[in-house]
Every structure is written in structure tokens, then in C-alpha cells.
Amino acid sequence: MSDAPPTSPAPTSATPSGSGQTPCPPLHAEGTDSKGQRLLFDRSLIYPYAFRHSYAQRHADAGTPVDVLRELMDHKSIAMTQRYYTVSLKRKSEAVAKLSAHVLDQHGHPSPSSSTAYKMRSVAVPYGGCTEPSNVKAGGQACPIRFQCAGCGFYRPDPSYLPAIEHHINELRADRETALAMGAAEFVTTALTAQITAYQRVIDRMNTHLASLPTSERAQIEEASTVLRKARAGDNHTLLPLTTARPKDPR
Numbered sequence: 001m002s003d004a005p006p007t008s009p010a011p012t013s014a015t016p017s018g019s020g021q022t023p024c025p026p027l028h029a030e031g032t033d034s035k036g037q038r039l040l041f042d043r044s045l046i047y048p049y050a051f052r053h054s055y056a057q058r059h060a061d062a063g064t065p066v067d068v069l070r071e072l073m074d075h076k077s078i079a080m081t082q083r084y085y086t087v088s089l090k091r092k093s094e095a096v097a098k099l100s101a102h103v104l105d106q107h108g109h110p111s112p113s114s115s116t117a118y119k120m121r122s123v124a125v126p127y128g129g130c131t132e133p134s135n136v137k138a139g140g141q142a143c144p145i146r147f148q149c150a151g152c153g154f155y156r157p158d159p160s161y162l163p164a165i166e167h168h169i170n171e172l173r174a175d176r177e178t179a180l181a182m183g184a185a186e187f188v189t190t191a192l193t194a195q196i197t198a199y200q201r202v203i204d205r206m207n208t209h210l211a212s213l214p215t216s217e218r219a220q221i222e223e224a225s226t227v228l229r230k231a232r233a234g235d236n237h238t239l240l241p242l243t244t245a246r247p248k249d250p251r
């Protein structure tokens with residue numbers, strides 16, 4: 001499906017005449033006029049098709065994987081969907097610089113790194129950064145212990161992974177309920193509980209750390225997190241870092 005907007009926007013009247021509908025309240029734009037009255041938003045800029053773009057952009061900003069959004073939008077071409085994930089290299093670099101100072105270890109203790117280390121000596125895996133050298137070399141595709149990151153000394157999450165970690169905790173809880181319902185061996189539920197506890201500790205400490213920061217700093221971190229989530233999600237599952245450290249070609 002094309003995302004080309006319609007050639008002429010829909011009528012802009014807030015109250016269709018004779019419709020019997022309740023009128024929309026006034027919409028305000030930013031700023032005031034010469035009398036100090038709030039400016040009204042130009043309703044001609046609102047038309048139903050614009051909601052389709054907003055819907056897609058919100059998904060991209062939230063880190064919905066590009067192939068999932070492609071399905072949702074019914075795009076024929078992945079290139080069409082990828083337009084919603086466009087992030088400049090400059091914005092990525094700024095986001096990395098911001099978030100590299102707020103990296104934690106697997107216990108939730110601060111483990112800040114330089115921007116260079118974040119980009120070159122770690123790789124994005126589903127629930128955080130990974131610094132295990134062979135996995136970094138493989139672009140995050142070769143975890144030796146099946147992504148059980150919360151129990152791994154190479155795990156380095158940062159605030160951009162908070163939604164993914166929370167989602168994973170919910171998945172682990174659901175798995176544990178299923179295991180209990182199935183009467184699975186105790187070691188299965190014990191292992192799941194241990195993972196839930198470990199991930200929960202990470203996000204509790206991360207949230208405590210974020211809550212201790214000034215509001216403006218938190219807003220910058222959230223903005224940087226949105227940028228990196230979008231960059232990762234738009235990469236069609238080729239996970240960050242922005243560049244992956246690779247050995248030189250053997251001569």
C-alpha cells in the first residue's frame with residue numbers, strides 16, 4: 001500500500017452542518033497573538049490520512065521492529081516502511097554519547113563507558129548491550145549462553161532497553177505460569193524465577209537512578225533512548241552498535 005497523501009485534504013469544519021454532532025473544542029497551537037490570546041491550530045492540517053502516518057511514526061519511535069510495522073501498514077516494500085526509522089548519524093552519535101554515561105552492569109550497578117567503547121566494543125542484543133568479544137565480533141548473533149543476559153558478566157543495559165526488559169520480564173512470568181500449569185520440573189520454574197528477579201533488579205536500579213536525575217536530564221535520556229530504539233528497530237534485526245568491531249582481514 002502507498003503512503004502518498006491524498007491530493008486534497010478533507011473538509012476542515014469542526015462541526016459538520018446539520019450533522020447533529022457535538023462540536024470539537026478549540027485546538028490551540030503554540031504561542032499567542034498580539035493580544036496575548038492563544039493561537040488556534042489550523043484545522044486544515046488535520047485530515048484522516050495523517051493519522052496513518054502518526055500511527056506508523058509512533059510505532060517506529062517506540063521501537064516496533066520494521067518488519068512488524070511493515071505488516072501492520074500493509075506496505076509492499078520494506079523501503080517504504082524504513083522511511084519511518086530514518087535517524088541521522090549525528091543524532092545516533094549524540095544519543096550514544098548521552099546513554100553511554102548511564103550504562104549498568106548485570107547487577108544494575110553503574111558501568112559507564114565512553115562513546116567509542118559503546119559503539120565499538122559492545123553490540124545490541126535483545127535486552128541490552130553485550131560486551132562478550134566473540135558475540136560483538138558476530139554482530140550479536142553468537143551468544144554462547146542463549147541470551148540469558150541477566151546472569152552474564154558481559155551484560156550492559158542502558159535506559160533505551162527499559163521497555164524491552166519489562167516486556168521480557170512479562171514473557172518470563174507467562175512462561176513460569178505455563179511451566180507450573182504443565183507440572184514442569186522444579187528446576188524449570190526456579191530458573192525462570194531467578195531470571196525474573198535478576199532482570200527486575202536491573203530495571204529497579206535503573207529507574208531509581210533515573211528518578212535521581214533532574215527532569216531535564218531525564219528528558220534528554222528519554223529522547224536519546226527513542227533515537228536508539230528507532231535505529232535498532234529500523235535495522236531489520238541487525239542490531240546495534242552503529243558499527244560492529246571486526247578483525248582485520250588476514251593477510
Ligand code: SF4
Pocket residue numbers: 125129130131132135143144145146147148149150152153154155156
Ligand atoms: S548472555 Fe552474555 S554473552 Fe550472551 S548476549 Fe547476553 S550479555 Fe552477551
